[in-house]
Amino acid sequence: MNIEALLEHIRFYRTTSSIRSLKVEGISMDSRVTSPGDLFICIRGIKADGHRFASQAVARGAVAIVAEEMIQTKVPVILVNDTSRALAMIASAFYRFPTNKLQLIGITGTNGKTSVSYLVDELFRLNKSKTGIIGTIQVKIADETIPIRHTTPDALHLQGYFSQMIGKQVDTAIMEVSSHALDQGRVYGCDFDVAVFTNLTRDHLDYHDNFDDYFRAKSLLFSQLGNGYNRERSKYAVVNRDCPYSKKLIQSTSQTLLTYGIEQQADVMAHQIICLETGTSFQLETPVGKIEVHSPLMGRFSIYNMLAAASVAVLYDIPLSIIRDCFEQTSGVRGRFEPVKQGQDFGVVVDYAHTPDSLKNVLKTIKQFCQGKVRVVFGCGGDRDRKKRPMMADVAMQWADHIIFTMDNPRTEDPEQIFLDMSAHIEAGYEWIPDRKKAIKHAIMEAEKGDMVLIAGKGHETYQEINGVRTHFDDREVAREILKSVKENS
Numbered sequence: 001m002n003i004e005a006l007l008e009h010i011r012f013y014r015t016t017s018s019i020r021s022l023k024v025e026g027i028s029m030d031s032r033v034t035s036p037g038d039l040f041i042c043i044r045g046i047k048a049d050g051h052r053f054a055s056q057a058v059a060r061g062a063v064a065i066v067a068e069e070m071i072q073t074k075v076p077v078i079l080v081n082d083t084s085r086a087l088a089m090i091a092s093a094f095y096r097f098p099t100n101k102l103q104l105i106g107i108t109g110t111n112g113k114t115s116v117s118y119l120v121d122e123l124f125r126l127n128k129s130k131t132g133i134i135g136t137i138q139v140k141i142a143d144e145t146i147p148i149r150h151t152t153p154d155a156l157h158l159q160g161y162f163s164q165m166i167g168k169q170v171d172t173a174i175m176e177v178s179s180h181a182l183d184q185g186r187v188y189g190c191d192f193d194v195a196v197f198t199n200l201t202r203d204h205l206d207y208h209d210n211f212d213d214y215f216r217a218k219s220l221l222f223s224q225l226g227n228g229y230n231r232e233r234s235k236y237a238v239v240n241r242d243c244p245y246s247k248k249l250i251q252s253t254s255q256t257l258l259t260y261g262i263e264q265q266a267d268v269m270a271h272q273i274i275c276l277e278t279g280t281s282f283q284l285e286t287p288v289g290k291i292e293v294h295s296p297l298m299g300r301f302s303i304y305n306m307l308a309a310a311s312v313a314v315l316y317d318i319p320l321s322i323i324r325d326c327f328e329q330t331s332g333v334r335g336r337f338e339p340v341k342q343g344q345d346f347g348v349v350v351d352y353a354h355t356p357d358s359l360k361n362v363l364k365t366i367k368q369f370c371q372g373k374v375r376v377v378f379g380c381g382g383d384r385d386r387k388k389r390p391m392m393a394d395v396a397m398q399w400a401d402h403i404i405f406t407m408d409n410p411r412t413e414d415p416e417q418i419f420l421d422m423s424a425h426i427e428a429g430y431e432w433i434p435d436r437k438k439a440i441k442h443a444i445m446e447a448e449k450g451d452m453v454l455i456a457g458k459g460h461e462t463y464q465e466i467n468g469v470r471t472h473f474d475d476r477e478v479a480r481e482i483l484k485s486v487k488e489n490s
């Protein structure tokens, strides 16, 4: 591809030597995997500065460099103000602006992004769309699935996935947009049609300096809505009116707004809510009519997720009958309030709650129906927000009857230190069993008829990362095996 075509949407740049008719075979942001013919883009990261690796990239065959500062090298250097944004625009141009050809729905917020994205996906598929999903669990392109490590991939991979979606005739892409991604400009080259906001509560304050900074990152999805290339299509902001940050968020966008909520007056609302042990029922009120919804999804928080998804459906004229059927038929998302049943007389639930608010929501829901004791097994991830640790422990103290602290993914941190951070405010009323399998076994062995065991924090994850090494670990698998062996030996 001609390099000038790649730079078409970058407003200001200058070059150290002529780039006219220079051909580029690929784009690279990592000198370790640069290939001959690549355009190498220097990204200033947290751990490293990509500018330091330009010479390595050239040695591996890069034909030009995009940088924020002058670099001494034999190949042309293209100087821009912001290489992260340049990367996003160049990646998008390289794949011929795929998001221009897709209906693109972006979902942000602290909790509920994955849950909402799968509901939106189900709604669109029931309405005969061909869909793609990019998010925490995996990338899905029509029927194909691809594993990923990030909720929102870097701009280069992201645009590549969109391009694959176009190749497979996908018409609607649904993606989770993390605050890291917004802050690092990973989605800068995406032309979103709908931006959805779920909620904002404590998380990631290891990365963001403070809560305002975290909010500011999230709000970029809304302030940048409509900045894409395709100005003809209408853009919509879907916002949870009940979240205290919604007012400020709404001010950040100039696009058409659709609100949802339960408590505050909103465009899409849930009334007559009934939360049962078997799911939820409510009346869904939308600008195009009302329906009764009976869903197997548990808890009030799930109603918020259904409202967010229904709002998107309404924007795309998906009939109310499809919304009703979808919410009735859905089996939920892997690792989100997922029951593990082997005929035992107590409940076991695996859930991805890894923030204070999500843990509270899930424990409150369980407490509502539990006839015996609520038992929770969880830990906190290493190399992540330290201050959420005692907050999660406080939530457990408030809502559970029996607490076992264990390891989540300690990553490069000492598990003992993570436990000390968690238990900083509390002196008694918990157990500490670092080995997660043993902790789960202990909780299950202790459980009595009518109790509920919540295994929180890792949900769908199929690994545990200790000292930077990932080994296979699946809470659901572990719980199932323990339950089976208990049954066989009884």
Ligand SMILES: CC(=O)N[C@H]1[C@@H](OP(=O)(O)OP(=O)(O)OC[C@H]2O[C@@H](n3ccc(=O)[nH]c3=O)[C@H](O)[C@@H]2O)O[C@H](CO)[C@@H](O)[C@@H]1O[C@H](C)C(=O)N[C@@H](C)C(=O)N[C@H](CCC(=O)O)C(=O)O
Binding pocket: 029, 030, 031, 032, 042, 043, 044, 045, 046, 047, 048, 049, 050, 053, 136, 149, 150, 151, 152, 153, 154, 178, 179, 180, 181, 207
């Ligand atoms: C904190 C964070 O987000 N870090 C991301 C960031 O890393 P970084 O800034 O440290 O990058 P770096 O290692 O300093 O490198 C800077 C540049 O130099 C390049 N480089 C580096 C070394 C080298 O030898 N040669 C070279 O060219 C790198 O390719 C990169 O372009 O950019 C990298 C490249 O895109 C990401 O892989 C990395 O994700 C790390 C591994 C990570 O754990 N991120 C998590 C926290 C994350 O992004 N999470 C969110 C939110 C999850 C949620 O709650 O839903 C997500 O979207 O997943």
Ligand SMILES: Nc1ncnc2c1ncn2[C@@H]1O[C@H](COP(=O)(O)OP(=O)(O)OP(=O)(O)O)[C@@H](O)[C@H]1O
Binding pocket: 109, 110, 111, 112, 113, 114, 115, 116, 136, 151, 176, 198, 199, 301, 302, 304, 305, 335, 336, 337, 351, 352, 353, 354, 357, 358, 359, 361, 362, 459
């Ligand atoms: N709307 C909601 N409000 C609060 N908590 C929720 C909500 N929806 C789900 N949860 C809780 O949060 C957990 C994570 O949900 P989900 O995976 O949908 O969120 P996410 O925003 O995608 O998380 P991540 O940031 O890790 O990608 C669930 O397992 C559940 O405990």
Ligand SMILES: N[C@H](CCC[C@H](N)C(=O)O)C(=O)O
Binding pocket: 151, 354, 380, 381, 382, 384, 408, 409, 457, 458, 461
């Ligand atoms: N997307 C979140 C997931 C946390 C899941 C938890 N199991 C952990 O490892 O901390 C993060 O990367 O912070």
Ligand SMILES: [Mg+2]
Binding pocket: 113, 114, 115, 135, 136, 137, 151, 176
């Ligand atoms: Mg997610």
